[in-house]
Amino acid sequence: EVQLVQSGAEVKKPGESLKISCKGSGYSFTSYWIGWVRQMPGKGLEWMGIIYPGDSDTRYSPSFQGQVTISADKSISTAYLQWSSLKASDTAMYYCATHSGQSYYFDYWGQGTLVTVSS
Amino acid sequence: QSALTQPPSASGSPGQSVTISCTGTSSDVGGYNYVSWYQQHPGKAPKLMIYEVSKRPSGVPDRFSGSKSGNTASLTVSGLQAEDEADYYCSSYAGSKRGVFGGGTKLTVL
Numbered sequence: 598e599v600q601l602v603q604s605g606a607e608v609k610k611p612g613e614s615l616k617i618s619c620k621g622s623g624y625s626f627t628s629y630w631i632g633w634v635r636q637m638p639g640k641g642l643e644w645m646g647i648i649y650p651g652d653s654d655t656r657y658s659p660s661f662q663g664q665v666t667i668s669a670d671k672s673i674s675t676a677y678l679q680w681s682s683l684k685a686s687d688t689a690m691y692y693c694a695t696h697s698g699q700s701y702y703f704d705y706w707g708q709g710t711l712v713t714v715s716s
Numbered sequence: 717q718s719a720l721t722q723p724p725s726a727s728g729s730p731g732q733s734v735t736i737s738c739t740g741t742s743s744d745v746g747g748y749n750y751v752s753w754y755q756q757h758p759g760k761a762p763k764l765m766i767y768e769v770s771k772r773p774s775g776v777p778d779r780f781s782g783s784k785s786g787n788t789a790s791l792t793v794s795g796l797q798a799e800d801e802a803d804y805y806c807s808s809y810a811g812s813k814r815g816v817f818g819g820g821t822k823l824t825v826l
Contacts, residue, residue: 641805644816644817700767701752702750703807708761
């Protein structure tokens with residue numbers, strides 16, 4: 598059974614850094630793309646980017662390029678989403694999900710990580 | 717890269733059919749057969765319902781179907797049931813190795 602387990606909720610101050618994680622199991626982690634989706638409070642889903650853990654090939658939406666860093670550690674089957682300097686507008690639920698690659702859909706989803714940025 | 721356009725809301729009575737549209741451009745929906753649909757209940761993670769325009773993952777009821785014409789994709793839910801009440805999002809490949817979601821549609825079962 599494919600499972601994605603995300604790290605717990607975070608409360609941070611503006612300007613702080615943060616790295617949240619997503620651990621995959623039940624499939625070959627290095628053989629499938631994995632991505633991140635943002636959902637701001639009361640809003641819709643936003644496509645952030647995807648990474649192929651096998652070779653770390655990474656693709657970002659223009660809206661998120663330069664704002665976040667997506668990475669993966671294949672030795673522990675874990676993907677990451679990282680900020681160097683958080684803003685209040687980064688407050689959102691963040692979901693990781695396995696990505697089909699060429700057909701561009703997300704199939705298995707994590708439970709979400711709530712990030713709250715407030716002074 | 718703009719979000720795909722969906723109606724904010726849709727509704728239907730139990731047993732009826734409802735169709736949700738998703739309008740893009742020739743650079744996304746119209747250019748590729750890579751449209752997918754997701755169901756999200758309040759407080760839950762999204763769930764894949766349709767991929768590659770009209771394919772259903774294992775376990776998704778055949779009451780859910782997808783189609784596309786030109787730059788507009790559609791999700792049809794037939795035989796509406798109470799548990800179908802949720803938010804629905806479309807998504808498409810948008811070129812340049814990126815994807816895009818629609819703004820979402822809140823489906824109400826009357």
